[in-house]
Amino acid sequence: MSRKIISALLLMLILSGCIMQTPIQPAQPVVEEEPEVISTEATESSAEVSGEPVSESTAFELPEGMVLIPATKYMMGCDPEHNNGYSCPPDELPQHEVSLSAYAIDIHEVTNAQYAACVAAGACAAPVAIASQAREDYYTNTKLTNYPMINVKWEAAQAYCTWAGKRLPTEAEWELAAKGSTPKAYAWGDEAPDCSKANIYQNAFMSACVGDTVAVGSYPAGASEFRVMDMTGNVWEWVADNYVEGFYSLSPTENPLAVEANQVNVVRGGGWASNWLAVRVTSRAYDLSLYSGPDLGFRCAMDGSMD
Numbered sequence: 001m002s003r004k005i006i007s008a009l010l011l012m013l014i015l016s017g018c019i020m021q022t023p024i025q026p027a028q029p030v031v032e033e034e035p036e037v038i039s040t041e042a043t044e045s046s047a048e049v050s051g052e053p054v055s056e057s058t059a060f061e062l063p064e065g066m067v068l069i070p071a072t073k074y075m076m077g078c079d080p081e082h083n084n085g086y087s088c089p090p091d092e093l094p095q096h097e098v099s100l101s102a103y104a105i106d107i108h109e110v111t112n113a114q115y116a117a118c119v120a121a122g123a124c125a126a127p128v129a130i131a132s133q134a135r136e137d138y139y140t141n142t143k144l145t146n147y148p149m150i151n152v153k154w155e156a157a158q159a160y161c162t163w164a165g166k167r168l169p170t171e172a173e174w175e176l177a178a179k180g181s182t183p184k185a186y187a188w189g190d191e192a193p194d195c196s197k198a199n200i201y202q203n204a205f206m207s208a209c210v211g212d213t214v215a216v217g218s219y220p221a222g223a224s225e226f227r228v229m230d231m232t233g234n235v236w237e238w239v240a241d242n243y244v245e246g247f248y249s250l251s252p253t254e255n256p257l258a259v260e261a262n263q264v265n266v267v268r269g270g271g272w273a274s275n276w277l278a279v280r281v282t283s284r285a286y287d288l289s290l291y292s293g294p295d296l297g298f299r300c301a302m303d304g305s306m307d
Contacts (some may be wrong), residue, residue: 079167102304169301180225198233
């Protein structure tokens with residue numbers, strides 16, 4: 001059942017006053033060994049984005065753990081020639097040109113340790129649950145501080161980013177950071193996913209690669225052109241936009257952001273239980289803003305110019 005259908009059913013259940021969440025059973029035991037994690041030092045991408053560069057000052061101090069993406073124009077949405085053989089879903093069409101101002105985005109998903117610091121400062125609410133899919137003490141386990149924060153609602157993710165002096169990325173910013181300068185199905189290119197590139201559900205073997213989260217940055221082979229990590233799999237990520245199915249037909253050309261009073265927000269990137277279709281870089285899904293779960297996290301962004 002797709003994430004969109006699940007969210008629609010959740011909305012119906014909320015209106016009837018009887019929500020029940022059933023956890024997904026992992027396909028195999030979780031390995032608790034800490035995988036190799038790449039450096040989180042801030043870097044500026046040397047990749048050039050296709051399209052016409054936009055003249056804009058980007059002189060500002062790049063925070064640690066973020067990458068700067070220059071102002072540019074790119075083609076947003078599904079390209080059937082770079083989609084792993086899948087048909088383009090209607091809400092990913094039409095492919096359209098957007099112009100984005102320079103921005104910075106977190107290299108990694110926000111971690112348990114980072115979010116706990118916000119809670120300790122009194123700026124963030126504690127997570128609604130401390131367990132992950134297969135770990136009862138996920139949020140409080142000192143061995144898992146570098147694992148992605150989960151079990152947070154959209155408002156909680158937004159509150160953390162605000163506390164950190166950042167914001168949630170827009171859907172367009174998220175897709176550019178994942179896709180890079182050229183059309184591709186996945187963050188690394190058109191090659192089909194496997195468990196060496198991402199923490200996902202492996203279609204070829206009909207089982208989950210891990211069955212729960214792994215430490216952020218565990219898959220350097222799956223990094224995007226901008227060296228942004230885990231844009232494919234591990235956890236779904238909240239973005240700033242409300243979900244509007246036909247938004248691409250109405251989207252502004254400059255710095256688009258969908259704002260609707262529908263209490264439904266876009267999630268991107270797929271998670272540890274997501275199949276190859278769901279983890280494409282153009283895939284759009286959504287959840288109710290009050291939803292939280294063991295396969296849903298976030299990362300932050302910020303404007304890339306002090307002008």
